[in-house]
Amino acid sequence: EAGVTQFPSHSVIEKGQTVTLRCDPISGHDNLYWYRRVMGKEIKFLLHFVKESKQDESGMPNNRFLAERTGGTYSTLKVQPAELEDSGVYFCASSQKMNTEAFFGQGTRLTVV
Amino acid sequence: LAKTTQPISMDSYEGQEVNITCSHNNIATNDYITWYQQFPSQGPRFIIQGYKTKVTNEVASLFIPADRKSSTLSLPRVSLSDTAVYYCLVGVHGSSNTGKLIFGQGTTLQVKP
Numbered sequence: 001e002a003g004v005t006q007f008p009s010h011s012v013i014e015k016g017q018t019v020t021l022r023c024d025p026i027s028g029h030d031n032l033y034w035y036r037r038v039m040g041k042e043i044k045f046l047l048h049f050v051k052e053s054k055q056d057e058s059g060m061p062n063n064r065f066l067a068e069r070t071g072g073t074y075s076t077l078k079v080q081p082a083e084l085e086d087s088g089v090y091f092c093a094s095s096q097k098m099n100t101e102a103f104f105g106q107g108t109r110l111t112v113v
Numbered sequence: 114l115a116k117t118t119q120p121i122s123m124d125s126y127e128g129q130e131v132n133i134t135c136s137h138n139n140i141a142t143n144d145y146i147t148w149y150q151q152f153p154s155q156g157p158r159f160i161i162q163g164y165k166t167k168v169t170n171e172v173a174s175l176f177i178p179a180d181r182k183s184s185t186l187s188l189p190r191v192s193l194s195d196t197a198v199y200y201c202l203v204g205v206h207g208s209s210n211t212g213k214l215i216f217g218q219g220t221t222l223q224v225k226p
Contacts, residue, residue: 004156031212043157043216056213091156098212104156 004105012111018080021108025094032075038088082112117201122221131188133220135201138182144204146184151198196224
């Protein structure tokens with residue numbers, strides 16, 4: 001069974017540009033989460049989808065971040081325009097039920113220069 | 114969600130048993146205790162969860178005293194490949210109505226030859 005996959009694994013962009021991260025959850029998992037770790041900080045929750053609906057987006061830092069999950073399958077996280085402080089590792093996770101084990105992807109390392 | 118406190122780092126040698134203790138004084142009656150493991154350049158991975166007394170699986174054991182204000186993750190006979198960050202989380206999975214994970218700093222375990 002395929003795990004959670006994220007694309008790209010690395011991305012280097014200039015300040016002001018746009019980047020879109022993609023996450024493919026485990027098939028059949030209705031719950032999809034985005035997290036990130038910025039340099040030297042803890043892993044922080046960004047948002048939670050249940051199917052295509054945003055269940056909790058309390059962790060989204062500002063309106064430069066837009067997450068979508070059209071059709072309730074894969075999800076994208078777009079940063080526009082990117083700022084230097086957006087650099088970090090973005091993790092996606094999925095789970096079958098809301099309060100069951102979460103499976104994480106390898107992460108996307110984003111570097112904004 | 115209850116706050117957790119755990120040592121920032123620990124060192125051990127191959128073949129030894131490692132015990133990592135986590136304090137969670139404000140744990141609620143319905144909260145479960147969950148541990149995740151994270152290797153460098155990977156996303157966190159669920160390793161064990163418990164509510165009270167002792168839980169054991171093929172990877173680790175989890176000891177929870179009667180007052181549930183702390184828990185101890187026990188890794189038997191560690192190897193170099195157990196070098197990772199170990200996170201203790203409380204209030205997610207099992208009984209909660211949220212899938213959001215709140216990560217602390219975790220404990221960085223370094224296993225030496």
